[in-house]
């Protein structure tokens with residue numbers, strides 16, 4: 001349930017983020033028992049590098065608390081789309097927070113918005129759409145992979161979001177977004193291998209009063225074909241961009257400052273001239289990591305202006 | 312969400328091709344200045360947002376730098392927006408540009424002739440047609456360079472403007488393009504991430520400290536809070552009155568506007584800790600209507616020392632009248648401060664440390680904090696302080712790289728210029744204090 005609204009304490013059935021360190025986070029379900037492979041009910045024990053956690057013990061605990069593991073400790077955080085994106089079970093490639101933020105901004109998603117998305121994939125982006133449009137809007141998300149659609153539907157239900165989303169199992173390039181959605185969408189988002197094939201369907205799904213469109217694609221050729229399709233149908237404000245986020249790693253560095261001045265003087269005659277202690281200076285620094293994400297995808301945005309005849 | 316109509320008092324966005332401008336449609340005689348063109352806005356009244364209007368020359372005055380033209384606006388249908396290239400029917404084009412010499416004599420029409428043309432014909436396509444007819448080089452240009460020439464002329468003589476309803480997206484662009492300082496240098500990618508990391512949405516109570524973004528940051532948060540939801544924003548600012556231009560321009564329903572509680576930082580903290588209500592420095596009401604800056608060029612609120620100025624209202628005046636607006640807002644804010652917030656967003660011109668120290672205890676645990684600064688060094692210090700305090704986890708200091716692309720058949724490349732400074736974000740999640748973990 002814990003995705004619906006801010007909550008102070010862990011309730012039974014919540015998804016909880018077990019935070020061990022920046023590089024180690026896990027999403028766990030706060031249930032006292034689980035079924036093992038043989039179908040028997042067993043206590044829910046979660047294993048970490050710092051020992052095990054008896055999951056029952058965290059129910060009722062305040063979010064943000066420290067919890068003891070058998071060989072250490074961790075923090076329990078309430079999940080949200082950012083943390084979920086970092087811990088979710090990957091069923092496909094997913095989109096991450098920096099691109100997603102730009103998508104939400106450019107598509108002008110806010111409570112009440114009706115958004116059409118394809119493909120659902122692992123639901124990373126869907127969770128952000130849902131947070132932004134609930135409780136008065138609706139997300140219609142499409143994937144032609146049956147299992148992914150089913151898993152996404154289950155996840156949204158577990159997360160308490162099912163009343164704001166409809167998951168469709170459907171090939172949108174060939175079949176479109178269903179005629180019920182004609183003229184209903186404020187925004188359409190595509191993350192598909194052939195977005196250009198879905199553009200005419202996006203055009204139909206957008207409201208007569210106009211709306212916003214976005215396609216995310218790893219390759220520039222996909223964007224080119226997509227833009228071609230968009231211009232033919234009368235979309236305007238077409239623009240493409242890349243957004244990459246850089247981490248700045250903060251470190252205090254202690255650097256020695258060496259003295260070279262004494263070299264100008266002849267060796268001190270007095271034998272007691274000992275080495276002066278090296279001077280050390282402390283600096284608060286930041287630097288980018290050795291390896292950074294260099295490419296995620298090209299984001300193409302467009303506007304469907306109002307009152308374009310859709311025959 | 313039906314498209315609303317343009318009303319008096321609205322902020323509107325005027326768009327001419329790619330150029331956009333935020334303008335107040337304050338009264339029926341209001342005009343807008345677009346370069347050398349002055350537009351009379353009266354024809355906009357009651358027309359739906361998104362409509363396109365044709366600029367019709369009413370009079371033309373000789374000015375110091377060319378003619379100043381006054382235009383009336385005439386509503387036009389979308390079909391009137393024809394593809395200018397189709398109208399002109401460009402045919403023959405040269406192989407390359409070897410025969411073109413731009414010696415300024417390529418155009419046979421004199422500037423007086425062109426000026427007269429502009430007054431005589433109302434359509435840019437006609438003017439451009441004449442220009443092309445009288446151009447000695449047009450037909451020797453390559454198709455690409457013809458297109459470029461037409462684009463340039465079209466830009467100059469384009470006679471249509473579109474009126475759009477202000478949105479966060481459009482305003483963020485306008486403000487940043489006009490002067491990034493106006494929004495404290497918060498670039499669009501960074502703005503979008505502030506909204507994501509803060510988790511602001513239709514549920515919860517959110518806290519923002521901001522020292523002057525022309526209302527863009529509170530507007531973006533209130534926009535994400537949404538109409539007819541239960542969430543609330545407490546917007547703390549250091550000045551006498553909050554900057555609210557972007558908030559007013561959004562045209563949000565009153566119930567939503569009222570869920571943005573703007574309070575002076577000093578005044579509300581004093582009341583919170585001492586239960587004593589002192590007016591914000593100038594004793595000004597912070598109501599929306601009073602805080603309207605008419606022009607874009609508002610001075611940023613300068614931080615004010617609470618001790619340096621005396622409250623202007625004396626006690627007796629306060630007790631005689633019903634509580635003032637700011638007193639009510641302070642009360643509402645204090646109640647929420649006691650109940651604790653679900654995120655903290657800060658964009659401070661001051662050092663973030665002391666403000667953070669004052670505001671961090673007002674947050675629930677397991678809640679995001681997002682601190683913006685254009686200056687990395689300030690956030691480095693704050694990062695270290697937070698890290699050693701153990702009150703916040705998952706600390707990240709990030710910045711962004713954003714590149715726009717020109718995507719055209721056989722002419723795809725990144726744009727020649729890009730913005731070099733996204734600003735920095737320090738993000739993390741609050742932890743429950745040690746004692747409380749034991750419960």
Ligand SMILES: C[S@@+](CC[C@H](N)C(=O)[O-])C[C@H]1O[C@@H](n2cnc3c(N)ncnc32)[C@H](O)[C@@H]1O
Nearest residue numbers: 094095119121122123124125143144171172173
């Ligand atoms: C890269 S994934 C989307 C990831 C998603 N944006 C996320 O952040 O989790 C692409 C998805 O599109 C689906 N897909 C591909 N072609 C499709 C089509 N024609 N109709 C519907 N779904 C399609 C695939 O099954 C896959 O799950």
